[in-house]
Amino acid sequence: MIRALSEAQRRDWLRLARTENVGPVTFDQLIQRYGEPSLALAALPDLARxxxxxxxxxxxxxxxxxxxxxxxxxxGARLICACEPDFPQPLAALDPPPPLIWTRGKIELLRRPTxxxxxxxxxxxAGxxxxxxxxxxxxxxxxxxxxxxxxxxxxxxxxAALGTGTVAVLGGGIDDxxxxxxxxxxxxxxRDGCVVSESEPGRTAVARDFPRRNRIISGLSQAVVVVEAELRSGSLITARLAAEQGREVLAVPGSPLDPRAKGCNDLIxxxxxxxxGAEDVLRALEGLRGFREPDRRFAPPPGPEPDDGLREKVAALLSPTAVSRDEIARAAGGPPAAVFAALVELALAGRAELQAGGMVAAC
Known part of the structure; x- marks a missing residue:
């Protein structure tokens, strides 16, 4: 749902996004459940307990x-929340989208094909x-x-793209x-392009920030081209995320004697x-339709609350291996809405990790 936020709502949206143990999936679940960030903030202490x-x-x-x-x-940066009209449509189409981004520069570039x-x-x-x-x-x-x-x-x-339009996505803050x-x-x-970051200004990037950055790189794009990559590299993570997001993935083939070609050759x-060359990318983009935002409601009817027995049963079903929330609901034997609510509570307590794509694992 696209809507404008008041200053107080934007502040609460930011507070909820920066709350401990609240990642994009948990944030999305909380907004769907409570409708307003202020109501979710008020409920957090009891949910975590x-x-x-x-x-x-x-x-x-x-x-x-x-x-x-x-x-x-x-x-001179600007905060854009996921529900606001200027939030990039490709990111809004992710399930779930990042709750917010900071931008600096020409944000109109985020409305063009990328x-x-x-x-x-x-x-x-050569690469x-x-x-x-x-x-x-x-x-x-x-x-x-x-x-x-x-x-x-x-x-x-x-x-090479400064003159025609380029976007840099950072792992740290917008000034890192x-x-x-x-x-x-x-x-x-x-000055001439746009810088994007999910992190707060002043934050220095650490290792765990780069997968989030890679998710935004692929999420902003209709296609991802990997030019050189070893078999274990962040570029391959970006390519995997792009495939999961329904984006086109292309790779530049290289010599089997060069370790930097092994990742690309494996993708192929x-x-x-x-x-x-560019003609391959343009061909891959032919016929692609625009991104459509998932059907999300900010104030859905409340579902059944999980009791202690169901909550602990759900916790016992979790393992370090990620499985779908639907699989957990089937194994738990409880109402799916109550199981999903229990997973949010466990995530806020640091006992579960809610991942994109409806997956969940034990922390």
């Missing part, structure tokens, strides 16, 4: 939320040359190039320039389209 939490759950104060908003404003180009940080000269050429040609065709502003392929793609040598590039993207082996 029922899930088995002993210590109070950490909820940002109004002053802390106001401080984050002020820090973003001082940078393609992600990602790849190795320690990239070959960087290919990324530059591909980004330039896609830009000339009217596409915005999205990447992660990392060394190597990312940086080459951004440089990494690597440091990309300071000038960052400044140029802020698994069904990714071969990319030898």
């Amino acid at each position: 029922r899930g088995g939490r002993i210590n109070p759950i950490r909820i940002p104060t109004e002053a802390q939320a106001e401080a984050e908003l002020a820090a973003g404003a001082a940078l 393609v992600a180009i990602v790849g190795a940080r320690v990239a070959s000269a 960087q040359r290919f990324a530059r050429g591909l980004a330039a040609e896609l830009g000339e065709a009217g596409l915005v190039v999205v990447s992660g502003m990392a060394r190597g392929i990312d940086g080459a793609a951004h440089e 320039v990494y690597p440091p040598e990309h300071g000038e590039l960052y400044g140029r993207i802020c 082996r698994q069904g990714a389209a071969i990319c030898e």
